[in-house]
Amino acid sequence: MSYTAGRHFLQIPGPTNVPDRILRALDRPTIDHRGPEFQMLGREVLAGLKHVLKTKAHVIIYPASGTGAWEAAFVNTLSPGDKVLMYETGQFATLWHGMAKRLGLAPEFIAGDWRHGADAAAIEARLVADKGHEIKAVCVVHNETSTGSTTPVGEVRKAIDRAKHPALFMVDTISSLASIDYRHDEWGVDVTVAGSQKGLMLPPGLSFNAVSEKALAATKSAKLPRSYWSWEEMLAPNKNGFFPYTPATNLLYGLREALKMLIEEEGLDNVFKRHDRHAEATRRAVRAWGLEILCANPTEYSSSLTAVLMPQGHSEIAFRKVVLEHFDMSLGSGLGKVADKVFRIGHLGDFNDLMLMGTLAGVEMGLELARVPHKKGGVAAAMEYLATARSGKAAQQKAA
Amino acid sequence: MSYTAGRHFLQIPGPTNVPDRILRALDRPTIDHRGPEFQMLGREVLAGLKHVLKTKAHVIIYPASGTGAWEAAFVNTLSPGDKVLMYETGQFATLWHGMAKRLGLAPEFIAGDWRHGADAAAIEARLVADKGHEIKAVCVVHNETSTGSTTPVGEVRKAIDRAKHPALFMVDTISSLASIDYRHDEWGVDVTVAGSQKGLMLPPGLSFNAVSEKALAATKSAKLPRSYWSWEEMLAPNKNGFFPYTPATNLLYGLREALKMLIEEEGLDNVFKRHDRHAEATRRAVRAWGLEILCANPTEYSSSLTAVLMPQGHSEIAFRKVVLEHFDMSLGSGLGKVADKVFRIGHLGDFNDLMLMGTLAGVEMGLELARVPHKKGGVAAAMEYLATARSGKAAQQKAA
């Protein structure tokens, strides 16, 4: 090892900074996953996840990355050749689409410009056109991690309803859950896909499905082969807090701690407001620098991350390298179509105002050192916003 | 939490006792899995695993339980309806067999009595009979965790060779790797399946495949759908130390530490000898108690665990409950066909002579408290063996 003084700033949009309490919770002897102590743990995390997912339906925990939970959504509900309607919001939608093809599904990909969330109207139109109900599932990414655009999930639900289409509704919340409000039940989602390493503030290694009764019913006829991902295998032992195969026990310790912090201590609404505040401060900084935010629709701005367009002729790879080497900060790279054109600032998870200010200062100084054309004043703009936000809050508290 | 004084004795045959050094290694901030620091980590763990698996072939790391690596072995190499020859050594062979069925394969299960490893001669006979080479894979469990019997993997290889059969050879080493000598290349295994939470002394959440060139070639024609488990997707980024989707970074920190401890510090041969010694001491205790070892063939005794038959009319569930409540020790339960008939003593992983003596004392006192008929003297027999083993070692060292 070699010592670089101070803390690394991990400002990619996930994995996020893991709080000490959660790391310390992981750092405990593994227990017997068939014993009574585990049983309490299992019950507790399953219940807590329902709270975070805002669902009374089933929740599944996989010892796997988020990518695994994508696969699980498909193999439990669909059959080879099934049509799936997907929406190209960015790189992660594209990867999920690629997975659908690899698994033998027939995904249809509504093209997008990587600067917007999924368009509910376009989905509605396509579903209306699908008279024969060949489309078996509609899949959108709630918060597209590669672009910082969100999709209005409730609107998509309404679009499906208006189309009176029976397709299952699947939503990827990997980089939104526990950062941006999400409501599995209220929004009528059939399968939610989530992961541990973003808003839940855990290391990677766990992923989740929330499963509606309709999705569960679909397993009866779904013909894609499945074993590891099988909901059916999971749900029976889950009732007693157990799992059909060895769970990632130590990550579950961390999950229990994270759920306690988010639900009982900070409170989900406060968590969301905090993310909103940091996102707005970041956008003000970006604008002050004279740079362009990738997300083109303000109502779809992500509170988890902000993707920023590099000025023409400047490489985000070179820029991020400067930032990493000089300021020990990791920023998110441009992915897929926007590779080398966009960098991403993660401002989600275990994060606060001063960490954000360190982050934005690192970006501003990095722009300077990498000779990227920009105006100064981004940090100042963010500070002004944050101080005003605090000041309003203080005033409110006084009034109350 | 409630405080039970002293350390829990986790003497199930896995997850095993995780050394403090490994827990502390996990307990570090997650890093950017696309950055240069991760790259070094990725390369290091992939190289170390090859050493432990005794292979120069490909090694794959999944953020998943061992069950996932079972699935990966199948979906990468086989097509729906493919015949697979499996051997019923016990519960884990049975579960793997069940998975094969669920995935749409056509497994053939050579019946076993749960007291022996897989019989190379029986496998040979079946393969010889398979003139049309319909059998695409032969699958055995190296160390059957439910019974404590090992399969002579090298003998099975020879049997396949004698039968001149082209089937792939797949071996589950989940509870043997890094506890009992295993040689992927020398024994001509095509796909090895392994997990983190046994001899590798990690928490659960990582699993592994070692993949021969022949197995890799089989992916070209294999028709089972795959994405998360796809070797092909893995191997390209792995070359640079990276992964196609977010890896379980913190568990990889632990893996690096474990590999260092096993390879560079204790040395694999010493690790194996240690496990042999503890297994022999345990068997002497069992015999002294007048109880029967489940494994019927001494050449197939497992060095990872010892399964013990309960005297007729006595419940292992009741016995283990007594041990857990009185002595804060978790023993392995009887699984599947031997449920409530067998208990299992795990003596693998991060373990030493005095931990074993505590374990055996807990069993001996538990037998007494649970009123299970037995003779005293098991602990004494184990001590005598261990002291003699040490004494011989000391003598040897002196002579050297």
Added chain:
Amino acid sequence: MSYTAGRHFLQIPGPTNVPDRILRALDRPTIDHRGPEFQMLGREVLAGLKHVLKTKAHVIIYPASGTGAWEAAFVNTLSPGDKVLMYETGQFATLWHGMAKRLGLAPEFIAGDWRHGADAAAIEARLVADKGHEIKAVCVVHNETSTGSTTPVGEVRKAIDRAKHPALFMVDTISSLASIDYRHDEWGVDVTVAGSQKGLMLPPGLSFNAVSEKALAATKSAKLPRSYWSWEEMLAPNKNGFFPYTPATNLLYGLREALKMLIEEEGLDNVFKRHDRHAEATRRAVRAWGLEILCANPTEYSSSLTAVLMPQGHSEIAFRKVVLEHFDMSLGSGLGKVADKVFRIGHLGDFNDLMLMGTLAGVEMGLELARVPHKKGGVAAAMEYLATARSGKAAQQKAA
């Protein structure tokens, strides 16, 4: 580092095995020792210590080893040349006596044979003879860590009272507190001396005084120079949970956790019973080996440790070396007058039945390997006792 498999058995009579929960509690960022979060911590640990010390009087926490709390007891209450009556129970009484001399006091040392606690009658006789009340303090060690003999503190109090002597009563509880019942107020102790690294299950680095009003009043006239150890300097900020100089914050985190475990979770009475049980089991083992317990008076047996006489002509140093090298267990050495004649088995702190059995097995096998004449059966005798104790407990619980 080099990896020795399994856990080290730290069976010296302190520092003791630190529970994971306490280590993890230490492993947190240090906080501002003048801020509100610290204030709560300070108040909590001061209150909890009073509970453990069974006192309503003042409790002082030093960032220092137990030796520092010995010094604090003297310098706060005495003047150069003051007579102090001390009792030679063993090495720690001798060291405390040496400190008294170095600090310019005039200690008088009642000789002892290192096989008994302090004799209340002898103390009474000496005090009665001290017509002029020149003796300013009586000092005894509650549990003599070098010999495993306890002093009946309440009896000494009665002796002082019978002698109607005004001397302060000082008691060292370093290796008894939170292992053996101790009552500062009920036993009329003026200054109690305690440390973190024994029954309190913490690493070394904290020590404590409990201080009666009488002792506090003595500070007015005490002429020994003092600053770091000054109670007066401590008590004022302590009222608000603060300290006059930087406290050992991270050890205080551990202390809070330890107090919670001992008081709220296991309960002090259960802690004492557990120590009694392990001590009795150990003594039965020693007798079965045909070895002699150093403590000559059964009513004074220590529940924290058992000191064992080596057979004539056998070196405890050589024996302990064998045990350390072969079984990775540290036993306590013979100290001072009994150097190389006695070894000590620590059975205090975070300890349970199976850890004890591992410990005793290590001793029994070590005796064999070191060729120390002994009978076998110590481990068996301990197991029989423990199983019977459990069985009685179970019966009781049933009856209740």
Added chain:
Amino acid sequence: MSYTAGRHFLQIPGPTNVPDRILRALDRPTIDHRGPEFQMLGREVLAGLKHVLKTKAHVIIYPASGTGAWEAAFVNTLSPGDKVLMYETGQFATLWHGMAKRLGLAPEFIAGDWRHGADAAAIEARLVADKGHEIKAVCVVHNETSTGSTTPVGEVRKAIDRAKHPALFMVDTISSLASIDYRHDEWGVDVTVAGSQKGLMLPPGLSFNAVSEKALAATKSAKLPRSYWSWEEMLAPNKNGFFPYTPATNLLYGLREALKMLIEEEGLDNVFKRHDRHAEATRRAVRAWGLEILCANPTEYSSSLTAVLMPQGHSEIAFRKVVLEHFDMSLGSGLGKVADKVFRIGHLGDFNDLMLMGTLAGVEMGLELARVPHKKGGVAAAMEYLATARSGKAAQQKAA
């Protein structure tokens, strides 16, 4: 516990932010302090400390706060009534002076204005006047933690030499060691006093003396009573890596790690340059805010911390409360004479550019929220300096 998102900014001038590696090093089972593994630890930390203190003389480690090492410096070398020349650089010099009085010494305190280091000329004048050599020691604080002014220790040495005065030279380096260059041998210091919780990046609980041969010789005639602090008692067992009483083992684990990071990994010269850079950036921010730096002499600016004068009529207590509540940052308070007039920004220990920027942003926003009159632009000024410093460094590296 209650969850406040993100990391606390601990920007008091000590205790400082403890790196994860050091916290994790503490978080290990305590070992036998009389065994061979400890011996290596003891030798290693004693050797490493000599390197950091730039001495070949003796180094002493106390399980105690820095205050204890102050006391040790006195009681080992002086006798009751001895004259000691001290210099009022600020609150810590004042506290040390108070200790000298409490210990029965006769300290003479050269008055200072709390805005400068000790004046070598004034010390020289006083020593020249001391014809009878009644002054036995000259004591200065290298880096006055309450004011952010440093004393030119080498100049004071020359002053003593010019005065041809035999007094011992004692220097407090508690908040400078391992942050600001310090040279025990070269500067002819007799007793250096240091602590763990500042530049050494450890939690509080360890303190140090470096001891010249002259100071050691002084112990022969020194009459202040001593036992816990006795160098003599320490040095004999230290030769073998051991300690006369139980050391704070787990903190020593941390010390070993810290020494490795500072000496072998970052390198002391780089550590000093880093502290210089952060101090300069901080001062530029302070000036841009239009606030006044307490230290009046630029050649004496501290690289560990910057004390800032509040504008007339504004309370630092109120200001720091705002910063703590809104931004979860602890700043240093005004102490003693400057209470409520000065706040202090700690920028020492495990610290980097972006942590500094978060810190300064917290101050700037806090000034706003607390309605403290100031100009904006402090953060911008610091960024400009840091970026330029980096840019120069990059240019240099290119040239080399």
